[in-house]
Amino acid sequence: MKNTITFFFVQLLAFLVGLSSCFFLHHNLSLSSVASAAFVGLVGSFIPHHKVFETHPRGAVYTGAFAGMCSAELIQNTTDLFLISLVGALIYTTIKSHLFGLGGKLGAIAFSAVAIVVLLKQGVM
Amino acid sequence: MWVVLTALAGALITFHFSNSKHVDAVRLSSATSLLFYFVFWCVADEAAANYFSAVFFGGTFIGMSRLSRISYTGVIAASILFGWLSMVLLPLLKGVGGALGVTAFVCVSIVSLVTYLLRLSSGHTSESQR
Numbered sequence: 001m002k003n004t005i006t007f008f009f010v011q012l013l014a015f016l017v018g019l020s021s022c023f024f025l026h027h028n029l030s031l032s033s034v035a036s037a038a039f040v041g042l043v044g045s046f047i048p049h050h051k052v053f054e055t056h057p058r059g060a061v062y063t064g065a066f067a068g069m070c071s072a073e074l075i076q077n078t079t080d081l082f083l084i085s086l087v088g089a090l091i092y093t094t095i096k097s098h099l100f101g102l103g104g105k106l107g108a109i110a111f112s113a114v115a116i117v118v119l120l121k122q123g124v125m
Numbered sequence: 126m127w128v129v130l131t132a133l134a135g136a137l138i139t140f141h142f143s144n145s146k147h148v149d150a151v152r153l154s155s156a157t158s159l160l161f162y163f164v165f166w167c168v169a170d171e172a173a174a175n176y177f178s179a180v181f182f183g184g185t186f187i188g189m190s191r192l193s194r195i196s197y198t199g200v201i202a203a204s205i206l207f208g209w210l211s212m213v214l215l216p217l218l219k220g221v222g223g224a225l226g227v228t229a230f231v232c233v234s235i236v237s238l239v240t241y242l243l244r245l246s247s248g249h250t251s252e253s254q255r
Contacts, residue, residue: 007144034158037182038154039155040154040155042156045149045151059151062154066222067227070222101194102190102233104137105226105230107228107230108230109226111221118221
């Protein structure tokens, strides 16, 4: 249980860093969304392999970067950034040992996190 | 046609090098997409660079699959499906983060499911022929 909680917080931090960095590069430095996400993913891929967390923090940074490709209409403030990271890290931690080796899994996590937060904000859920 | 070829290139490069050369899939996907974007940005206009690099980027997500899950033929099929689906779905999901990834995930899942069902039915056929 303790390991899962620690894993969740590490993923939350990695997701938040990926999301904020990509969003900042895309919106403040006017870099294209693809170049921003790819750059953040590339930098994140140099996070060293950890014996407990393995390469999951790299994955979480890249997942966060996908979520950071959102337009400014969807992510309006820092609360949104944090909420998306929270939901994304929660989904990542829950399904980390499932769907192994299926391409697009990280993107699907990012999309789900964004969709859940946007729907919650609009009062749909 | 060019959309499908771009997705195919992204998927096959990532799939081949991550499975046979054991290069980290995240590093491979991001590095090739970044390279593709800058090369395209230098030779074509910005709108084309943005569009085709997005398709290439989506293709690399398909290529992040493991060989134990999907074969080379499966990757080709998923990329063709992605090329078509991205033209239909992406304009609807414009500005939503993860849209490329979820489209790639849907394509890989469909191909994996069809492969599994075909394997299952061929197993049943060979068993009934015995």
